[in-house]
């Protein structure tokens with residue numbers, strides 16, 4: 001049997017890569033530092049572009065079984081309450097070949113894990129933190145923080161925003177702190193105030209803040225993400241959120257917004273970070289994938305979507321190219337501009353959502369003049385089926 005491809009990190013990107021590679025005939029060893037695989041933070045939006053990846057990974061049915069399919073993306077003013085923009089989602093399959101959906105992160109992770117566990121070529125190893133690697137002409141050797149080593153043909157760093165592998169490959173230090181904080185929570189749908197629509201992704205945009213809500217688990221739950229600007233900074237993820245701080249920022253917003261926030265007792269908070277796009281993810285037999293390669297703000301809801309596109313593209317390049325370094329170099333060249341466009345555009349969307357004063361008035365005027373079909377068309381660069389050499393047509 002060939003030497004395995006090693007993967008650092010068992011989030012959505014790492015598991016997607018394991019699955020794509022094993023389905024293409026490669027043995028894989030995946031190392032996750034946590035004692036078990038888990039996703040926190042509740043909801044995730046799925047653009048039509050990622051459904052093509054689900055087909056390639058063989059998990060479309062598992063995803064569709066637990067996803068919710070909202071009717072529209074709606075933006076409202078968090079101060080005045082008026083609708084600012086609406087993109088109907090019913091037309092997505094006709095235009096982009098696939099729906100727009102929302103799913104619980106745990107359900108997406110479970111679909112990936114379940115598919116990985118069915119493939120004997122994949123070894124999933126938890127409690128193993130990749131600390132260092134050394135490569136030579138024939139392969140890569142990893143050293144783990146807990147002790148021990150592993151040897152493989154190549155290494156994929158899918159170890160997220162604070163990637164250790166990125167520091168060894170690029171060495172560009174910590175990610176950029178955006179100054180935006182996200183508070184996240186999930187509410188049983190039965191507790192959602194009656195005036196809140198249950199079948200849309202709705203974003204309440206206000207000065208230096210917004211609230212997004214959408215249904216999860218076939219409509220049994222409501223996912224809430226409240227974002228505001230703050231210098232409050234805690235490295236890492238999933239801290240317990242200070243509710244008083246959240247309320248201070250959302251003072252003066254619509255009663256519907258505050259009624260929704262008031263239903264939540266416990267929030268978790270995330271300090272949102274990203275990086276400027278850059279090349280250099282690949283060094284011979286080592287490359288980066290997902291947030292390790294191109295961390296982005298969540299304003300286009302595409303970080304995990306991009307990680308899964310990376311996974312499938314990487315497997316296609318390995319099939320197409322005779323040697324691993326050439327395949328990894330081709331993969332990076334194919335992905336860097338697409339992911340980079342999302343990184344850059346996500347920052348812009350954040351500014352649009354959080355505009356204040358005259359800027360907000362200009363935004364509303366601009367968006368009000370848009371035809372909904374044209375608005376949907378404006379996302380074609382992102383939602384159309386991505387293509388690259390080696391992908392089936």
Ligand SMILES: Cc1cc2nc3c(=O)[nH]c(=O)nc-3n(C[C@H](O)[C@H](O)[C@H](O)COP(=O)(O)OP(=O)(O)OC[C@H]3O[C@@H](n4cnc5c(N)ncnc54)[C@H](O)[C@@H]3O)c2cc1C
Nearest residue numbers: 009011012013033045130159160290291301302303304305
């Ligand atoms: C508020 C918010 C909302 C979002 N909404 C969306 C959305 O709607 N749609 C969307 O597509 N994306 C969304 N995203 C982005 C998405 O969550 C990320 O882009 C995605 O989870 C990245 O996946 P990943 O596998 O690359 O990294 P991660 O999910 O961070 O996984 C990395 C894994 O590597 C492990 N690890 C770390 N270091 C090591 C090591 N040294 N050795 C071994 N293992 C290690 C970690 O424990 C972790 O399991 C959102 C993000 C935020 C913050």
